Amino acid sequence: MNAVNTEILVDLWQRLLADPRKSWVLFEHGTCVVLSTPEGDLAEQATHILREFGPVHAGSSAGDFGVIDVQGADGWVVTGHHPDVLTYVALDEPSGQEDFAVGLCGRS
Numbered sequence: 001m002n003a004v005n006t007e008i009l010v011d012l013w014q015r016l017l018a019d020p021r022k023s024w025v026l027f028e029h030g031t032c033v034v035l036s037t038p039e040g041d042l043a044e045q046a047t048h049i050l051r052e053f054g055p056v057h058a059g060s061s062a063g064d065f066g067v068i069d070v071q072g073a074d075g076w077v078v079t080g081h082h083p084d085v086l087t088y089v090a091l092d093e094p095s096g097q098e099d100f101a102v103g104l105c106g107r108s
Contacts, residue, residue, distance in 0.1 A: 012073055012088060034084040053082040065103040078106025 023038035025046035033046035066079040087106040094105035
């Protein structure tokens with residue numbers, strides 16, 4: 001991910017996750033982990049969540065997803081089996097505009 005994309009994603013998550021009581025960590029491919037009870041090293045806490053609730057395997061509960069059409073953003077947020085692990089998918093990323101294509105793109 002280049003610096004421009006990182007800046008765009010940081011701006012996007014700052015707008016979407018405006019609750020000052022929560023912290024969040026943005027990972028390289030657009031995955032964002034929201035920390036409801038942040039403590040210590042935030043990146044370490046977020047990485048622990050990803051390790052505990054990953055990897056994604058098709059056909060398992062870890063492979064399930066939801067797609068949120070985000071108002072005011074050119075894309076979607078894809079949710080998974082952990083409510084605080086979110087991935088932003090831009091309009092030009094998935095192979096199609098339907099939820100299935102967006103969700104597969106986000107979960108990949």
